[in-house]
Each structure stands twice: as structure tokens, then as C-alpha cells.
Amino acid sequence: MRLVAMAPYVLVMIVGSVVTAVGYDRHWPWQAIVVVGYSFLGIQVAALPSIASTYxxxxxxxxxxxxxxTITVNKNLWGYGVSKFLTVWAEKSGFRPPILMNMALITLFSCCGIIFWFWGKKFRGMTAESFVHKS
Structure with missing residues (x-):
């Protein structure tokens, strides 16, 4: 059931990404970008990794x-990539391409949960005799 719980958070993150990217490029009022964009975009840092790691x-x-x-290394690597490349890319191409690319990648990785929703029990069964489950 944890994987199904990710769906609304993915949708909220998508809305936040679009509001932030389009808002910056079209010079929307800061309130819309900060309150809606950043609040919704923060889901990618808080809820989605928590649900996936709990699963x-x-x-x-x-x-x-x-x-x-592994989860910590991946989150830190993602954060490094965003901090290192997003600003440079945004200066060159505007905010939409880098922020929406980030959104697309997070959506893609989050949608991998669909695979585990349907075949997770089978995958866990395939690894049931693995050393991973030996305590």
C-alpha cells in the first residue's frame, strides 16, 4: 500500500515543478512561486524518498x-547534481528546461513503483532464499 501512497505526492510534485519553472520564466509574483511552487516541489525531498525507503x-x-x-548516497548525489548544474543550465536556457527535466526524472523513478505494485511480491519471492533475508 505504500507505493500507491506515492501517487498523489508525485502529482503534487509535478504541479510544483511546473509552477516554479513557468513562474520564474514568466515573472509571476513571488507568492505563487514560493507558496505553491516551492511548497509542492518540496515533496520530492521529503515524502517521496521516505515512502520509497520505507517500502x-x-x-x-x-x-x-x-x-x-545507498539511499543517502543517491539523495546526496542528486542534490549535488542539482546544485552544480541547475543554475548554469538555467542561466543559459531559462528555468523551464532544467526544472522540468528534474521533474521528469523524479516522475520516471517514482513510476518504477508501478512495477513493484504489480510484481513486487514475485520479486520478493524470487529473492526469498537469498542471503539478504538471512538474519
Missing amino acids: AIDSYKPVTGSLFV
């Missing part, structure tokens, strides 16, 4: 430490 930990409890290391 992973529920599925593979014995390797919780390794999962959290």
Missing part, C-alpha cells in the same frame, strides 16, 4: 543499514 526496508529488513547508505 524497501519493509521488504528487506536484514539489510536496512546498506539500504540507508
Whole structure:
């Protein structure tokens, strides 16, 4: 059920990304960009990784430490990439391309949850005898 809970957060993140990108490029009032755009866009940092990591930990409890290391490295790498390249790209092309590309990638990775919604039980069954589940 955790994967289904991601759907509304993905939709809210998409709205926040569009409002932020279009708002910056069309010089909307700051209130719309900050209140709607940033609030909704913050979902990508808070809710989506939390739900995904909880699902992973529920599925593979014995390797919780390794999962959290991997999740932390990925989040930090994503944050580094955004901070290193987004500003340069935005200066060259405007805000829409980099922010909407970020939105598209997050949506793509979040939609991988659909695969696990349908076939997650089968995947977990395939790894049931793995060393991962040995405590």
C-alpha cells in the first residue's frame, strides 16, 4: 500500500515543478512561486524518498543499514547534481528546461513503483532464499 501512497505526492510534485519553472520564466509574483511552487516541489525531498525507503526496508529488513547508505548516497548525489548544474543550465536556457527535466526524472523513478505494485511480491519471492533475508 505504500507505493500507491506515492501517487498523489508525485502529482503534487509535478504541479510544483511546473509552477516554479513557468513562474520564474514568466515573472509571476513571488507568492505563487514560493507558496505553491516551492511548497509542492518540496515533496520530492521529503515524502517521496521516505515512502520509497520505507517500502524497501519493509521488504528487506536484514539489510536496512546498506539500504540507508545507498539511499543517502543517491539523495546526496542528486542534490549535488542539482546544485552544480541547475543554475548554469538555467542561466543559459531559462528555468523551464532544467526544472522540468528534474521533474521528469523524479516522475520516471517514482513510476518504477508501478512495477513493484504489480510484481513486487514475485520479486520478493524470487529473492526469498537469498542471503539478504538471512538474519
